[in-house]
Amino acid sequence: xxxxxxxxxxxxxxxxxxxxxxxxxxxxxxxxxxxxxxxxxxxxxxxxxxxxxxxxxxxxxxxxxxxxxxxxxxxxxxxxxxxxxxxxxxxxxxxxxxxxxxxxxxxxxx
Numbered sequence: 785x786x787x788x789x790x791x792x793x794x795x796x797x798x799x800x801x802x803x804x805x806x807x808x809x810x811x812x813x814x815x816x817x818x819x820x821x822x823x824x825x826x827x828x829x830x831x832x833x834x835x836x837x838x839x840x841x842x843x844x845x846x847x848x849x850x851x852x853x854x855x856x857x858x859x860x861x862x863x864x865x866x867x868x869x870x871x872x873x874x875x876x877x878x879x880x881x882x883x884x885x886x887x888x889x890x891x892x893x894x
Contacts, residue, residue: 790882805884814885818893826871834860
């Protein structure tokens with residue numbers, strides 16, 4: 785069953801009931817669980833993109849390599865964070881924002 789989004793509700797009474805449920809403790813905890821699940825999913829997926837840089841950090845070369853190693857570490861962290869931030873924000877907007885969640889829907893989000 786497709787859930788109604790808050791933006792699609794035009795009736796004021798229905799909006800008030802929706803907001804009362806949306807702001808309940810149960811819904812807040814389900815949204816937090818969904819955010820953590822989405823972040824974990826995209827975090828692991830993001831590691832697949834930056835793993836070559838991480839492996840290069842552990843190779844021991846002499847000379848200028850120490851400075852280059854720090855630069856690669858910074859680039860890897862920035863690339864990983866950018867990938868995760870955009871992906872989590874997009875999935876949150878698509879699956880979680882403005883929707884009443886049920887516990888079984890966390891599997892669908894994954």
